Amino acid sequence: GEDVEQSLFLSVREGDSSVINCTYTDSSSTYLYWYKQEPGAGLQLLTYIFSNMDMKQDQRLTVLLNKKDKHLSLRIADTQTGDSAIYFCAETSPYSSASKIIFGSGTRLSIRP
Amino acid sequence: SQTIHQWPATLVQPVGSPLSLECTVEGTSNPNLYWYRQAAGRGLQLLFYSVGIGQISSEVPQNLSASRPQDRQFILSSKKLLLSDSGFYLCASIQGQGRGYTFGSGTRLTVV
Numbered sequence: 001g002e003d004v005e006q007s008l009f010l011s012v013r014e015g016d017s018s019v020i021n022c023t024y025t026d027s028s029s030t031y032l033y034w035y036k037q038e039p040g041a042g043l044q045l046l047t048y049i050f051s052n053m054d055m056k057q058d059q060r061l062t063v064l065l066n067k068k069d070k071h072l073s074l075r076i077a078d079t080q081t082g083d084s085a086i087y088f089c090a091e092t093s094p095y096s097s098a099s100k101i102i103f104g105s106g107t108r109l110s111i112r113p
Numbered sequence: 114s115q116t117i118h119q120w121p122a123t124l125v126q127p128v129g130s131p132l133s134l135e136c137t138v139e140g141t142s143n144p145n146l147y148w149y150r151q152a153a154g155r156g157l158q159l160l161f162y163s164v165g166i167g168q169i170s171s172e173v174p175q176n177l178s179a180s181r182p183q184d185r186q187f188i189l190s191s192k193k194l195l196l197s198d199s200g201f202y203l204c205a206s207i208q209g210q211g212r213g214y215t216f217g218s219g220t221r222l223t224v225v
Binding site for chain 1: 117119145147155156157159162164170203205207213214215216217218219221
């Protein structure tokens with residue numbers, strides 16, 4: 001079945017760039033997402049990329065997609081303390097019943113001064 | 114845009130007691146609705162989804178059930194809670210593929 005994998009933790013210094021990586025197995029994935037979860041809150045959609053794109057940039061966020069390797073990354077430039085959160089990679093495909101989205105286990109980003 | 118309301122925000126229930134968590138959606142009609150559980154320090158597990166009134170699909174066998182009595186209402190229930198039912202429960206809605214889910218703010222359930 002479909003699977004999405006991420007590393008569990010990432011620690012970066014304030015002001016540096018953060019790069020969160022994700023791999024997925026479903027070659028028919030059409031949409032890939034990055035969600036952010038702050039402590040005790042629901043998930044917030046940060047950005048998404050369609051599978052025919054290689055890159056998408058939105059202010060401090062850059063998403064890179066390597067479809068051949070089934071690898072997705074999220075780069076956060078000039079990381080701030082407010083970026084501390086869990087980041088979930090997720091994907092869906094047109095063959096997914098009821099538009100189900102498959103989530104990774106999340107990467108906890110911590111910021112050190 | 115869609116808004117999802119979930120309540121209560123936190124709940125502490127004894128083992129063996131019943132459960133009812135409610136989710137309502139505003140700003141859309143005929144959405145697909147989903148219940149996820151997030152155990153402490155872990156990812157999201159899809160529990161149930163619904164594509165319409167009265168239509169429920171279960172992803173994993175468990176002690177919980179779901180119902181959709183109205184287009185924009187999704188309810189998660191249990192007759193007798195287990196300790197393992199503790200977790201953070203999230204309701205989600207989607208209007209169409211590609212737009213991603215909209216999530217509610219979640220209910221933190223602790224079974225004691």
